[in-house]
Structures are given as structure tokens and as C-alpha cells.
Amino acid sequence: MASYDVIIIGSGPGGYVCAIRCAQRGLKTAIVEGRETLGGTCLNVGCIPSKALLHASHMLHEAEHNFAAMGLKGKSPSVDWKQMLTYKEDTIGQNTKGVEFLMKKNKVDWLKGWGSIPAPGQVKVGDEVHEAKSIIVASGSEPSSLPGVEVDEKVVVTSTGALELGKVPKKMVVIGAGVIGLELGSVYSRLGAEVQVIEFLDAITPGMDAEVQRQFQRLLTKQGLSFTMGAAVQSVAATKTKAKVTYKLRKDDSEHTVDADIVLVATGRKPYTDGLGLGALGIEMTKRGQIAVDAHWQTNVPGIYAIGDVIEGPMLAHKAEDEGMAVADTVAGKHGHVNYGVIPGVIYTHPEVANVGHTEQDLKEAGTAYKVGKFSFMGNGRAKANFAGDGFVKILADAETDRILGAHIIGPAAGDLIHEVCVAMEFGASAEDLALTCHAHPTYSEAVREAALACGLGPIHS
Ligand code: NAI
Numbered sequence: 001m002a003s004y005d006v007i008i009i010g011s012g013p014g015g016y017v018c019a020i021r022c023a024q025r026g027l028k029t030a031i032v033e034g035r036e037t038l039g040g041t042c043l044n045v046g047c048i049p050s051k052a053l054l055h056a057s058h059m060l061h062e063a064e065h066n067f068a069a070m071g072l073k074g075k076s077p078s079v080d081w082k083q084m085l086t087y088k089e090d091t092i093g094q095n096t097k098g099v100e101f102l103m104k105k106n107k108v109d110w111l112k113g114w115g116s117i118p119a120p121g122q123v124k125v126g127d128e129v130h131e132a133k134s135i136i137v138a139s140g141s142e143p144s145s146l147p148g149v150e151v152d153e154k155v156v157v158t159s160t161g162a163l164e165l166g167k168v169p170k171k172m173v174v175i176g177a178g179v180i181g182l183e184l185g186s187v188y189s190r191l192g193a194e195v196q197v198i199e200f201l202d203a204i205t206p207g208m209d210a211e212v213q214r215q216f217q218r219l220l221t222k223q224g225l226s227f228t229m230g231a232a233v234q235s236v237a238a239t240k241t242k243a244k245v246t247y248k249l250r251k252d253d254s255e256h257t258v259d260a261d262i263v264l265v266a267t268g269r270k271p272y273t274d275g276l277g278l279g280a281l282g283i284e285m286t287k288r289g290q291i292a293v294d295a296h297w298q299t300n301v302p303g304i305y306a307i308g309d310v311i312e313g314p315m316l317a318h319k320a321e322d323e324g325m326a327v328a329d330t331v332a333g334k335h336g337h338v339n340y341g342v343i344p345g346v347i348y349t350h351p352e353v354a355n356v357g358h359t360e361q362d363l364k365e366a367g368t369a370y371k372v373g374k375f376s377f378m379g380n381g382r383a384k385a386n387f388a389g390d391g392f393v394k395i396l397a398d399a400e401t402d403r404i405l406g407a408h409i410i411g412p413a414a415g416d417l418i419h420e421v422c423v424a425m426e427f428g429a430s431a432e433d434l435a436l437t438c439h440a441h442p443t444y445s446e447a448v449r450e451a452a453l454a455c456g457l458g459p460i461h462s
Contacts, residue, residue, distance in 0.1 A: 001128065001129055001130060001131065002030070002109070002130050002131070003028075003130070003131040003132075004027075004028045004029060004030045004109075004130060004131065004132045004133075005022070005027035005028045005029065005132065005133050005134065005331075006019075006022045006027050006028070006029045006030075006132055006133070006134045006135075006136060006328075006331055007029075007030045007031075007032060007111070007115075007123045007130060007132035007134075007135050007136070008022070008029070008030070008031045008032065008135075008136045008138055009032045009115040009117075009123065009135070009136070009137050009138060009139055009276065010031075010032070010033065010040060010137070010138035010139040010140055010308075011031050011032075011033035011035075011038040011039060011040055011099065011110075011138075012039065012040020012041055012042050012043075012138060012140045012308065012309075012317070012320065013039075013040065013042050013043075013308075013317040013318070013320050013321045013324070014040075014138040014140070014307045014308030014309075014317075014320030014321060014323060014324045015031055015033075015040065015136070015138035015307075015308070015324065016031065016038060016039065016040075016099050016102070016103070016324075017320075017321040017324040017325060018136055018138060018307065018323075018324030018325065018327060018328050019031045019103065019106070019108045019324075019328075020102060020103075020106050020108070021324065021325045021328035021329065022108075022328040022331070022332065023106035023107060023108050024106070024328075025328060025329065025332035025334070026332070027328075027331070027332055029106075029107075029108045029109070030108065030109040030110070030111050030130065030132075031103065031108055031109070031110055031111065032111045032113065032114075032115035032123060032125050033110060033111075033112065034112070034113050034114035034115075037092075037093075037096035037097075037100075038096055038099040038100050038103065038110065039092075039095060039096045039099045040140050041140050041141070041142075042317045043092060043095045043096050043099065044092060044096065045159065045160045045163060046159065046317075047317055048091060048092055048095050049088045049089075049091065049092055049163045050159070050163065050183055050184060050187070050348070051091075051348055052087060052088040052091040052092075053084065053088055053163065053184075053187045054183060054186065054187055054348050054349070054350075056084050056087060056088075057186070057187045057188075057190035057191050058190065058350050059077075060076070060077060060079065060190055060191065061190045061223075061350065063076045063077055064076045065387075066387045069387070079168065079191055079192070081167055081168055081191075085164060088163065111123075111125045111128075111130065112125070113125040113126040114275060115276070116275055116276050116277040117135060117137075117276055117277050117278070117281060117304065118277060119281075120135075120281065120301055120302070120303050120304060121133070121135070121303060123135055133303065133331075134303055134304075134305060134331040135303060135304045135305065136297075136305045136306070136307060136324075136327055136331070137273075137276065137278075137291060137299075137304065137305065137306040137307075137310055138306070138307050138308050138310070138320065138324065139271075139272050139273060139276060139310055140271075140272050140308060140309045140310065140320075141269040141270055141271050141272050141309035141310070141315055142269060142270060142272045143158035143159060143160070143265065143266075143268075143269055143270075144267065144268050144269055144270040145158070145265050145267070146175070146233060146265065146267055148233075148234055148235035148236070149175075149233065149235065149236045149263075149265055150236070150238070151265060152238065154240070155238045155239070155240065155241065155242065155243050155261070155262060155263065156236055156238050156243055156262075156263045156265065157262060157263070157264055157265070158264070158265055158266075159180045159184060159264070159266065162184045162188075162262070162264050163184075165262060168188060168191045168192055168193055169188065169193050169260070169261035169262040170193060170194065170261050171193065171194045171196070171259065171260045171261050171262075172185070172188050172193045172194070172195050172196070172260060172261065172262045172263070172264060173195075173196050173197075173198060173243070173245050173258055173260040173262075173263045173264070174195060174196070174197045174198070174263075174264045174266055175198050175233045175236075175245070175263065175264065175265050175266060175267055176197075176198075176199060176200075176265070176266040176267040176268070177197045177199035177201075177204035177205065177227065177229075178204075178205060178206065178266055178267075178268065179205065179347050180264075180266035181197055181199075181264065181266035182197070182204065182205065182216075182220065182225075182347060182349055183347060183348055183349055184264060184266070185197055185220075185225055185264070186220070186223070186225070186349045186350070188262075189223060189224050189225050190223075193262075194224075194226075195224070195225045195226070196225075196226045196227075196228060196258060196260075197225055197226070197227050197228070198228045198231045198233055198245065198247055198258075199227065199228070199229050199230075199231065200230070200231065200232050200233075200250075201229070201230070202229050202230050203217075203229075204216060204217050204220075204227070204229075205347065205353070207359075208345075208353070208355060208359070208408070209355060209359045209360060209361075209394065209408040210359075210360070210361060211360075211394065211408070212353060212355070212394075212408050212409075212410050215390075215391065215392070215410055216347075216349075216353055216410055219351065219390055219391075219410075220349070223350075228247070230249060230250040230251055231247040231248065231249050231250065231256075232247060232248050232250060233245060233246070233247045234246045234247060234248055234255070236263050236265075238263070241261070242259060242260070242261060243259070243260050243261075243262075243263045244257050244258070244259055244260075245257065245258050245259075245260060245263055269309065269315055270289060271288075271289050271290050271291070271309055271310040271311075272309070272310065273285075273289075273291065273310060278291065281301055281304070282300070282301065283299045283300060283301055283304065284299065284300045286312060288312070290310060290311050290312050291306040291310050291311050292311075293305065293306050293311050296327075296330050296336070297311070297323060297326070297327040297330065297336075298330075305327050305330075305331070307320055307323035307324055307327050308320030308323060308324070311323075313340065313343075314343060314345065316343065316345065318343070318344070319338075319343050322338045322343070323338055326338045339426065341357060341425070342356060342357065342422050342425045342426055343356070344356040344415075344418045344419065344422055346414070346415035346418065348415060351388065351390055351391045351410055351411045351412055351414065352409075352410075352411070352412070352413065352414035352415045353409070353410045353414055354407075354408075354409045354410075354414040354415045354417065354418035355406070355407065355408045355409070355418070356406060356407050356418055356421055356422050356425065357396070357404070357405055357406030357407060357421075357425060358370075358396060358405045358406035359396075359406060359408070360372070360396060362406075363396065363405060363406075368398070368405070369398070369399035369400065370396050370397065370398060370399050370405055371396070371397050371398075371399050371431075371455050372394060372395070372396055372454075372455070373394070373395045373396075373397065373431060373451045373452055373453065373454030373455030373456075373459075374392055374393070374394045374395075374451055374454055375392060375393050375447050375450035375451040375453075375454055375459050375461075375462060376389075376391070376392045376447075376462065377389045377390065377391045377392060377393075377411040377412065377444070377447055379447070379450065379459070379461040379462045380442075380444060380446055380447045380450075380461070381441075381442045381446075382442040382443055382444055382446070383411065383412055383444060383447070385442075386412065388411065388412035388444075390410075390411065391409070391410040391411025391412070391414070392409075392410060392411060392447075392451075393407070393408075393409045393411065393417070393447045393448050393450070393451040394407065394408045394409070394451060395407050395421065395431055395434070395448075395451040395452055395454070395455055396408075397430065397431040397455045401430065402430035402431050402432055402455065402456075403428060403429070403430055404421060404424055404425050404429055404430065404431055404434065404452075407421040407448075407451075409448075411444070411447065412444050413444050417444060417445055417447070417448050420434070420445065420448055421434070421448065431452045431455035431456060432452070432455075432456055434448065434449060434452035435449060435452035435453040435455070435456055437449065446461075450462070
């Protein structure tokens with residue numbers, strides 16, 4: 001038995017970042033992980049591998065669609081799927097090894113195996129029980145399926161199976177037009193699959209700015225994805241090589257079927273708490289199966305904390321990381337803080353989509369008077385040179401004070417551009433503060449400045 005200040009269960013972005021911060025605070029720290037490699041869902045079967053496939057397939061798309069116009073002639077590359085998977089695996093390996101290195105560098109012990117909490121102050125891994133003053137649960141989430149749909153990870157897959165298909169399918173049906181469905185749907189569409197997305201609601205990517213939703217759906221449709229909206233999937237019948245998806249259209253209750261080689265179920269994720277022993281400890285859960293925590297990420301059992309996808313809030317790696325740092329500060333006796341009003345969201349399709357803060361829908365509901373500054377990438381010289389003029393930046397600012405309340409970007413490098421707005425919001429900046437900040441020319445970031453200018457006297461280039 002070993003004794004620690006902190007034991008963290010789960011080595012995803014929430015857990016490993018928390019471990020490093022605990023070590024930096026001088027706490028004796030261990031991390032429990034049952035997978036062969038560190039990094040959790042994000043590094044092993046989520047964010048990182050999907051970004052590798054998005055990058056590779058985007059390169060192909062560029063070669064097929066834009067190279068000739070730039071005077072780059074010749075045959076477009078063909079897809080060597082096996083090599084693409086090797087590239088993806090190499091990318092995973094570099095990242096998971098990187099986390100292992102960081103654990104060693106920070107003298108964090110890796111307790112290999114699946115952990116449980118037999119009693120407050122104790123973590124069991126395999127046959128060994130370790131002691132800890134603070135225990136932090138960072139066990140993440142898992143895909144949630146639908147009633148009537150059995151996932152085999154071969155023909156009917158979640159994001160995990162979709163990252164290692166035997167070959168590029170001819171026809172893929174994606175259930176759910178959320179982040180996972182659209183990112184992975186884009187990958188396979190670019191690689192040559194016919195991709196049909198079936199979505200329950202009437203708009204894609206629930207919760208996003210409505211104008212962005214419409215433009216995003218238009219652009220994806222132009223790229224070849226097809227959308228069946230307002231459709232509830234009832235069941236999926238699968239053989240070893242094919243599947244039949246049955247759905248009902250909400251508008252008239254009519255039933256339809258569609259055949260597919262692969263069905264990707266992307267209808268959300270749920271907290272993963274199996275085997276932790278939380279029930280026996282009397283740890284309170286929310287109605288949605290999340291671990292209930294207070295403002296300091298502590299459960300109702302003193303000394304047991306939880307962060308990331310197992311608690312409420314957006315299931316995002318960076319939200320978990322922020323909570324990981326903040327809870328580490330808290331257990332070290334400092335003041336950990338997360339500003340939940342400034343957590344960006346990014347969809348890594350092409351173009352990228354990013355948002356932070358309020359949407360117009362939110363502000364209308366809250367009765368807040370706001371103004372809108374919008375600028376199209378068509379007016380951005382760099383974007384035009386790079387065939388990236390599709391999309392816009394929209395900044396929402398308080399009608400009276402000019403304080404920035406939110407930003408919504410669809411366009412090139414949106415996932416990077418959003419962060420200058422995040423920093424501005426952290427500092428309580430006005431749209432004018434952003435508008436009067438010098439932005440280098442020619443960069444995509446000028447579109448952000450122009451949107452900020454549009455909240456005042458008006459943009460320059462439109
Ligand atoms: P999601 O919650 O984003 O979207 C699920 C979609 O499925 C919704 O639009 C919903 O209306 C639809 N749906 C549900 N039941 C349905 C049915 N019976 N028939 C048709 N449509 C149905 O979930 P997703 O995409 O699976 O992602 C899970 C989590 O992972 C999210 O919280 C997401 O933020 C996170 N994630 C984030 C990424 C990023 O930040 N780039 C990448 C991948 C995942």
C-alpha cells in the first residue's frame with residue numbers, strides 16, 4: 001500500500017492535466033489508468049485520431065478541388081487506407097507517449113489498472129489498496145446508443161469503431177448531426193463514401209447560432225453530404241456486412257428505410273462511472289447520471305472530487321482540463337476557478353466552426369439588448385487567396401456597454417481565431433477594444449477585427 005496526497009482516476013485531458021498541476025503544487029500524486037496507454041478517450045479514440053483523419057482527408061479534398069486552379073497540375077493522390085490508419089496510429093502514439101513522459105517528468109506514479117473507491121480516502125487498483133487525502137474522479141464518458149440499435153463496432157459503429165474501419169465504405173449512414181457525426185461524416189465523404197446524415201431535430205449541431213447552423217449545413221451539402229432532417233431513427237438491423245436503418249419522419253410519422261455499409265451512431269455520450277463503487281459510497285448523482293459536485297468540484301462525500309465528462313457541462317476536453325487545473329489548486333488549498341461563460345466550442349470540419357459565449361437565441365430569451373457585428377470571409381484577402389472565402393465572423397456585444405457577449409465563426413481557422421475573442425471576454429473587453437487592436441495584414445484574424453468594427457461605425461472592407 002502506498003500513501004498519496006492525491007489519486008486521480010482516469011488519465012484523459014482532465015485527469016493528466018490535474019495530475020501535472022497537483023505535482024506543480026508539490027502534492028504527492030498518482031494517476032490510475034486501465035488502458036495500455038495514457039490520454040483517455042481524447043488521445044486514444046477521440047480528438048487526436050479524428051483530427052489526423054480530418055487532416056489527411058482535407059489534404060485530399062484540396063488536391064482534388066483547388067490544386068489545378070493554383071497551377072498545380074497532375075493526377076490527384078489516391079487513398080492508401082492502410083497507410084492513413086498507420087499515420088493516425090503514429091499520431092496517437094506520439095501523443096500518448098508524450099503524456100507518459102510528462103507523468104515521469106512530474107514524478108506522478110501511474111497505477112496501472114482499473115480503479116475503484118472502496119472507502120473514502122482509499123483507491124483500489126487490482127488487488128492493492130492505496131491511500132489518498134484527496135481522490136479525483138476523471139473517468140470520462142462513453143458513447144450512448146439508441147434503443148433498437150445494437151453497436152457491434154464493425155458495421156454499426158460509434159466514433160471508436162469509425163476510426164478503424166476495414167475500408168472506406170461505399171455508403172455510410174450517420175445517426176445524429178452533432179459534432180462527431182459531422183466530423184467523421186466529413187472524413188468519409190471526402191474519402192469517397194456517400195454519406196447520409198439522419199437528424200432528429202430540424203437543425204444541425206444543436207445549441208449553435210442559428211445562422212451558423214444554416215450556413216454550415218449548406219456548405220456540407222455542397223461538399224456532398226446529404227441530410228435527412230426531422231427524422232427519428234427507430235432501429236438498425238445489421239448483418240456481418242450491411243445494415244438497414246429504419247427512421248420515422250416527424251412531420252408525418254411516415255416510416256422509411258435506408259441501406260448502408262456502415263452506420264455511425266453519433267447521438268451523444270454519457271458519463272462513464274462503471275465499477276468505481278460510487279453507489280456504495282452514497283455519492284449523489286444528477287438525474288442525467290452525472291456525478292453531482294459543488295462549486296469546488298467536491299461530491300457530497302468529503303475528499304472525493306469529480307471533473308470533466310462525468311460531471312455536468314459540455315463534454316469537451318478543454319473544459320475538463322480547466323477543471324483539472326482548478327481542482328488541483330483547490331485541493332492544494334488555493335482558489336481554483338473556471339469561467340464557464342468563456343469555454344469555446346470547435347468543430348474541426350472544413351470550414352471550421354467555433355463559438356464562445358452567448359448565442360442570439362440565448363440573449364433574446366434573457367431579454368438582453370445586444371448588437372451584431374458581422375463580417376464575411378469573402379472580404380478577407382488572405383481567405384480569398386486560399387479558396388477559403390466561405391463563412392463569416394459574428395460578434396455579439398451589449399447594446400449599451402459594448403461589452404462582448406459572444407462570438408460565432410464559420411470559416412478558415414475558426415478554431416484558432418475564436419481565442420482572441422475568448423481572451424477579450426476574459427478581460428471584459430468591449431467590441432471597440434478588439435476593433436482598435438492592430439491586426440496583422442493579411443491574416444484571417446482581420447475578419448474578427450472587422451466584425452468588431454461592425455459593432456461600431458462599421459467594417460472597412462464591406
Ligand atoms: P451531440 O450531442 O453533439 O449530437 C447528437 C445528435 O444526435 C443531436 O443532434 C441529436 O438531436 C441527434 N439524435 C439523437 N437521437 C437521435 C435519433 N434517434 N435519430 C436521429 N438523431 C438523433 O453528440 P455527439 O456528436 O455524439 O458528441 C458527443 C459529445 O462529444 C458532445 O458533447 C460533443 O461536444 C463531444 N465532442 C466534441 C468534439 C469537439 O469538440 N470537436 C468532437 C467530438 C465529440
